[in-house]
Amino acid sequence: MCVLSIPFPAASSFSHKWLFGQAGCDWAAYISFFVGFSGVLILAMISVDRLIIIVATSVRMISKRVALLLIGACVAVSVVFATMPLLGWSSYTLEGANISCSVNWQGRSPGDTSYVITIFICCFLIPVGVIIYCYGRIYFHVRRTTSNLSFDTGIGPGTGMTVQMRKIFAMEKKMTLMIAIIVGTFLLSWSPYAIVSLWAAIGDPDSIPMVAVVIPAVIAKSGVIWNPFIYVVMNKNFRAALVRVLPFPCLKQTIEPTQRHDLRNRGKNSGNNDLNSKAVSPHRIQTTNDFIVNTPV
Numbered sequence: 001m002c003v004l005s006i007p008f009p010a011a012s013s014f015s016h017k018w019l020f021g022q023a024g025c026d027w028a029a030y031i032s033f034f035v036g037f038s039g040v041l042i043l044a045m046i047s048v049d050r051l052i053i054i055v056a057t058s059v060r061m062i063s064k065r066v067a068l069l070l071i072g073a074c075v076a077v078s079v080v081f082a083t084m085p086l087l088g089w090s091s092y093t094l095e096g097a098n099i100s101c102s103v104n105w106q107g108r109s110p111g112d113t114s115y116v117i118t119i120f121i122c123c124f125l126i127p128v129g130v131i132i133y134c135y136g137r138i139y140f141h142v143r144r145t146t147s148n149l150s151f152d153t154g155i156g157p158g159t160g161m162t163v164q165m166r167k168i169f170a171m172e173k174k175m176t177l178m179i180a181i182i183v184g185t186f187l188l189s190w191s192p193y194a195i196v197s198l199w200a201a202i203g204d205p206d207s208i209p210m211v212a213v214v215i216p217a218v219i220a221k222s223g224v225i226w227n228p229f230i231y232v233v234m235n236k237n238f239r240a241a242l243v244r245v246l247p248f249p250c251l252k253q254t255i256e257p258t259q260r261h262d263l264r265n266r267g268k269n270s271g272n273n274d275l276n277s278k279a280v281s282p283h284r285i286q287t288t289n290d291f292i293v294n295t296p297v
Contacts, residue, residue, distance in 0.1 A: 004031045005028045005031035006221065008024055008100075008101075009099050009100035009221075012100070013099045016099070018098055018100075028101050029092035029102050029103070030082050032101075033102075033103065034082040036220070038075050040123060040127040041074035043182075043186060044128075044130040044131050045070050047135055048130065049062060050134065051134040051138055054138050055137055081122070085104070088111070089114075089115050090103055090112045091103075091112075093107075095213065096210065097214050102217065103116060105201055106200050112201070113201050116197060116200075117198070120194060120198050124194045138179070178230065178234045181234070182230055185223070185230065189220050189223030190220050190223060192215075193216040196216050200213075
């Protein structure tokens with residue numbers, strides 16, 4: 001989206017008018033909505049996957065093939081909904097300050113209104129409801145699981161919390177925080193835009209202040225930038241991958257010592273982890289604790 005859509009309104013904003021005609025308007029709006037639709041659907045799919053793995057521990061993790069099929073289904077549904085305005089169900093047109101394009105929220109025809117209501121329900125309300133339900137259940141399940149773990153205040157695993165349990169506890173908290181931040185940033189990015197759009201479709205669009213039209217649109221369409229930052233800040237694997245491609249030696253020198261320190265700490269604890277891992281099934285991870293231990297955060 002940053003490469004295929006954002007440059008159009010960015011260039012137009014400097015000229016204070018749309019520069020790319022109706023074809024450019026259709027393209028920029030199509031990419032924006034395709035990315036938005038597919039993003040929320042994939043987040044909902046991930047939330048269901050996490051719920052099955054963490055809560056329904058008797059169910060095996062989905063295979064790579066099934067995961068690709070599910071992602072393909074999300075993309076296909078997004079293509080269908082994003083293509084409808086190009087085929088006559090509503091249309092793409094200029095919005096707000098006339099420097100960006102979107103669905104014809106202000107159209108008064110039955111096609112315009114029905115399309116806006118349909119995508120609001122199918123591509124926002126239902127996926128967000130699924131996300132909130134799944135992560136709500138995961139959160140309370142993690143809390144309940146954590147409360148069942150006893151803490152050992154002495155040296156070594158003892159009879160209380162083992163080294164593996166300590167790792168589980170820390171990973172549970174970090175995983176829950178990262179999930180909450182990802183979902184929260186998505187909702188903060190898209191909710192104002194969705195609400196204003198629905199307001200324009202079923203209410204009086206002339207009563208909406210211009211600032212309430214422009215700012216939610218900018219926030220929503222810039223929402224794609226947040227997830228990479230979240231992953232890099234909170235996930236060691238992403239940070240390591242970023243270091244490998246960084247062209248700035250000074251940043252590498254700052255980040256790499258921290259990674260070496262983490263590796264040394266892992267080496268010190270590897271003996272205890274190996275002993276504790278004997279109690280874990282050699283098959284693919286199934287339980288809440290095993291899943292979290294093996295989730296790189």
